[in-house]
Amino acid sequence: MPLELTVSRIAANLDRLPAFPPLIAELIGLLDDDEVNMVTLARKVERDPVLTGRILYAANGLLRLDYRADARDVYTAASYIGFARIRDIVFAASIANYINKFKHNPSFWKHCLTAGIAAQELARNTNVHPSHALIAGLLHDIGWLWMFYFHPFESQQVRLRLEVHNEPVLDVEHSMFGVNHCIIGQQIAQYWKLPQEIVAAIAHHHIPSETAANDALTAITHLAENIVNALDIPCRDDNQVQYVSATACRTLGIDRVEDFFPILGSIEARCKYLTILFH
Template identity: 40%
Template sequence: MPLHLSESDVVRRSALLPAFPTVVNDLLQTLDDDNATIGALIQLVGRDPVITARVLSIANAAAMGGRNQRDLRDMQVAVSLIGLAKVREIVLAVALAEFSRESRMGSHFWEHSVAVGVAAQELARIGHLSQDFSLVCGLLHDIGQLWMARCHPLEFQLVRMSLEQDEGLDVIDAERRVFGIDHCAIGRLLAMAWRLPASVVAAIEHHHDVQPPADKLVAVTHVAEVVVNALDLAAHQKSRVTHLAASACELIGLNWSDDLGYLFGRIEARSHYLTRIFF
């Protein structure tokens, strides 16, 4: 018999999860602020010594590549060296990497999430939308499964076992049989509780079931997971999307008749690089 969890049950038991990093929300808010400055980003980075160290480390590596031998300690110089886009990516990745380590979820879960985040970023270039929002959507798309594993570990294992025994079983159906709710719906509730932007909430909720007219972030997250599965990245993941919505591809302007080898190569290479931040 399924658990028949209510929305209030999900939100209440989310206290068992690690605290969601506020820097993620703060950064996403600056993207929507036309008055946001480089100084505001530097101030945001400076609030977290782990993120600061990572930004300076990458900036120093860039300086060494340019035969600049000095030890960079100035964040303004570091940002100018590696660029705003790279700094934002580092902030998001390091913050969520800390969250992942505290979550005590298996490495395959986060390897898959990182790969989908990177794929969403790359697809965002094609669809002309925010790569930062896309990265967050990809990294958090399966966050409902983290809740399941932490709050109801026995039932979560029952779902895993049913998927292993029946390869044709859809993960959404398997979860609803046991929990009475699926990880997409739980992810929506978590994202809302963490006050993430509405477009991110929608991408987490609908990445398995894209219904036109969909938001571009929904489409990018959906296609990103399909691409990651096709490339067999983090192959042990059992949350595979079983179909590709043609409407999602059309919405972001992805044409499968084009030569996509370069795109797939970038996704694979960057996934391996970003995974090193998480583990």
């Protein structure tokens, strides 16, 4: 029996989701503030020992790849690997911690992480802030976690239909829930007061309308998910490419088959480089 969820029914239980890490919202608010430096970042992060441990684990992984000694605190790690990169690690580690609370399949987190990396790579030659691209990629499927958290039985049914019957994901979600994970994700992102561009990117990442795909961050998130699914990173039975928006490609200056080669190569190499840091 379909659930026939409505936007108001979704909104009614958003406060029952595990609390979104306040640090992320705080750091997003500071992205355009040039006065924020490594000391500010390190002080904010070190209030949370679990997060600090996770950040140091990832930062030291990077340092070891560069044949350098381990850092023992976030400030030292930031001074070795740079402010922008440590900030990205903070975003990724905080969101990884959050997603782990749902005890969902580990491949879900890997998919979010590779989509985040791909989005950041696609943002390289645009005006989109690289951290906005990373966050939109990391959170693009957050609506799916809501489905899993509040309706585990129906979510398993969706998974089963995807894996066994090979049906298109949005169609299956509509038939089981009455809405899809993009609409739910939009509600969650609004509730968390994420920037409007990130809310729009989460809402439209699957099948963006012509208007939506004119927005660079939506185009990036749409293409990022399609690329990691098409490249099969991580390898998942339910990786699907259903539709690639011409407008999204145009927004990002991709007109020809050849334009994709360096994008695909750099995304795959960066995913190999960075995914070992976040298990």
